[in-house]
Amino acid sequence: xxxxxxxxxxxxxxxxxxxxxxxxxxxxxxxxxxxxxxxxxxxxxxxxxxxxxxxxxxxxxxxxxxxxxxxxxxxxxxxxxxxxxxxxxxxxxxxxxxxxxxxxxxxxxxxxxxxxxxxxxxxxxxxxxxxxxxxxxxxxxxxxxxxxxxxxxxxxxxxxxxxxxxxxxxxxxxxxxxxxxxxxxxxxxxxxxxxxxxxxxxxxxxxxxxxxxxxxxxxxxxxxxxxxxxxxxxxxxxxxxxxxxxxxxxxxxxxxxxxxxxxxxxxxxxxxxxxxxxxxxxxxxxxxxxxxxxxxxxxxxxxxxxx
Amino acid sequence: xxxxxxxxxxxxxxxxxxxxxxxxxxxxxxxxxxxxxxxxxxxxxxxxxxxxxxxxxxxxxxxxxxxxxxxxxxxxxxxxxxxxxxxxxxxxxxxxxxxxxxxxxxxxxxxxxxxxxxxxxxxxxxxxxxxxxxxxxxxxxxxxxxxxxxxxxxxxxxxxxxxxxxxxxxxxxxxxxxxxxxxxxxxxxxxxxxxxxxxxxxxxxxxxxxxxxxxxxxxxxxxxxx
Ligand code: SF4
Ligand code: SF4
Numbered sequence: 001x002x003x004x005x006x007x008x009x010x011x012x013x014x015x016x017x018x019x020x021x022x023x024x025x026x027x028x029x030x031x032x033x034x035x036x037x038x039x040x041x042x043x044x045x046x047x048x049x050x051x052x053x054x055x056x057x058x059x060x061x062x063x064x065x066x067x068x069x070x071x072x073x074x075x076x077x078x079x080x081x082x083x084x085x086x087x088x089x090x091x092x093x094x095x096x097x098x099x100x101x102x103x104x105x106x107x108x109x110x111x112x113x114x115x116x117x118x119x120x121x122x123x124x125x126x127x128x129x130x131x132x133x134x135x136x137x138x139x140x141x142x143x144x145x146x147x148x149x150x151x152x153x154x155x156x157x158x159x160x161x162x163x164x165x166x167x168x169x170x171x172x173x174x175x176x177x178x179x180x181x182x183x184x185x186x187x188x189x190x191x192x193x194x195x196x197x198x199x200x201x202x203x204x205x206x207x208x209x210x211x212x213x214x215x216x217x218x219x220x221x222x223x224x225x226x227x228x229x230x231x232x233x234x235x236x237x238x239x240x241x242x243x244x245x246x247x248x249x250x251x252x253x254x255x256x257x258x259x260x261x262x263x264x265x266x267x268x269x270x271x272x273x274x275x276x277x278x279x280x281x282x283x284x285x286x287x288x289x290x291x292x293x294x295x296x297x298x299x300x301x302x303x304x305x306x307x
Numbered sequence: 308x309x310x311x312x313x314x315x316x317x318x319x320x321x322x323x324x325x326x327x328x329x330x331x332x333x334x335x336x337x338x339x340x341x342x343x344x345x346x347x348x349x350x351x352x353x354x355x356x357x358x359x360x361x362x363x364x365x366x367x368x369x370x371x372x373x374x375x376x377x378x379x380x381x382x383x384x385x386x387x388x389x390x391x392x393x394x395x396x397x398x399x400x401x402x403x404x405x406x407x408x409x410x411x412x413x414x415x416x417x418x419x420x421x422x423x424x425x426x427x428x429x430x431x432x433x434x435x436x437x438x439x440x441x442x443x444x445x446x447x448x449x450x451x452x453x454x455x456x457x458x459x460x461x462x463x464x465x466x467x468x469x470x471x472x473x474x475x476x477x478x479x480x481x482x483x484x485x486x487x488x489x490x491x492x493x494x495x496x497x498x499x500x501x502x503x504x505x506x507x508x509x510x511x512x513x514x515x516x517x518x519x520x521x522x523x524x525x526x527x528x529x530x531x532x533x
Contacts, residue, residue: 127466129507167474171487237477237480238471
């Protein structure tokens with residue numbers, strides 16, 4: 001075992017994993033985390049804590065992860081390369097490990113131009129792939145980047161994101177191969193609406209045998225409304241929502257659109273379960289955490305296995 | 308070359324304040340080519356200052372000149388007298404030029420009239436784009452000749468990120484080309500896609516501005532040994 005995390009045990013034992021996401025509050029309001037955590041507890045195997053997502057200042061992912069542990073949930077601490085250099089990142093990784101965090105996700109991070117401090121200086125000392133290699137070196141060799149020894153055991157289950165929908169499409173399987181070469185243990189994909197493109201990507205992944213080397217969790221973001229479908233399609237970089245899904249959402253009255261979105265999500269889960277090489281789903285129900293239990297239950301994924 | 312653009316006139320006027328005799332000094336190198344600080348721009352800016360001053364009822368004398376290069380001491384001889392007569396020198400060279408004047412004429416008050424922006428080139432008439440950040444340890448040989456440090460919005464060494472769409476960068480999909488898209492296309496065309504799959508290790512940024520103030524010593528060119 002690399003980390004002894006619940007998520008690692010579930011994935012390594014070949015069970016279908018379910019993870020979800022929690023956006024920390026814009027301040028030290030612990031009750032906001034408690035409220036969202038209560039919706040997720042027992043319904044998913046681990047919960048991602050976003051790291052100043054969309055470059056908006058929020059409660060740190062490390063502190064949020066620690067609060068989650070105290071509440072009895074397992075965190076996946078996200079870490080972006082935008083805000084910290086290699087000194088701060090490695091230090092924070094020690095801190096996270098010391099606080100009991102055993103899963104993390106290595107990300108480039110949204111550019112600060114999208115957030116509430118667009119005048120900030122960006123860092124990008126190392127990128128997400130270099131971060132993966134860094135965490136692996138810390139864990140497996142017991143060394144930081146410069147080669148100095150780490151005091152104590154550093155354990156971490158290393159995750160990363162991958163976006164099969166970004167361009168150029170041809171780079172998307174090689175990019176996963178690169179992350180695997182760097183030492184990633186699990187992948188959570190960008191949210192899937194274009195199932196055909198996802199399947200095409202997975203074919204490429206299997207052709208190179210990458211599905212045998214890394215656990216892939218398919219990312220899903222249930223649609224709340226036709227408006228959200230449109231927004232995701234037009235405004236979110238690297239996300240496209242196919243016409244038929246937008247039309248299906250538009251085709252039902254407003255008050256039934258949320259249910260339609262959940263239905264689509266459930267159909268997607270069924271389809272994903274059949275795709276060889278996909279080992280779980282990552283449900284991103286942003287500000288919709290209270291619906292996660294219903295989705296997981298209706299998908300027949302409850303109760304969650306004890307690791 | 309170095310690309311710069313003129314500061315807003317109000318900011319320039321606020322900087323020169325109540326100075327009575329102003330020398331507007333241009334530079335014949337990069338900033339002439341990027342239409343920000345050559346003889347022509349010196350003339351326009353000098354007139355603007357004269358008009359603004361007379362509107363404000365101020366009696367201001369504005370002289371003009373443009374030297375070959377403001378980044379080398381030897382070119383300042385020709386404007387010694389003009390500078391001596393002026394209260395302030397308003398330089399419309401790059402930031403290097405402004406600082407050179409301070410060293411050449413230490414008794415002068417010097418103001419910067421430009422915002423020095425990047426190392427780039429005129430890609431199309433009227434369009435200047437960034438190509439290099441002077442990182443001090445060039446990696447172009449591994450990236451098909453396209454710089455991800457200056458031309459990827461996140462300076463990623465292992466790109467593209469998940470925000471690349473239709474060849475454009477998430478930061479400004481209308482105007483910024485995704486450097487890693489360009490790198491991929493270029494490596495494909497020269498049969499070196501293998502380079503896309505090499506994991507680039509963390510870069511040594513000590514050769515960049517992160518390493519402290521940089522200098523290059525060329526013993527072969529020095530008269531006095533260090
Ligand atoms: S790699 Fe460094 S030196 Fe080379 S073009 Fe890019 S910024 Fe300039
Ligand atoms: S979209 Fe391309 S240029 Fe923009 S940050 Fe991502 S990799 Fe860099």
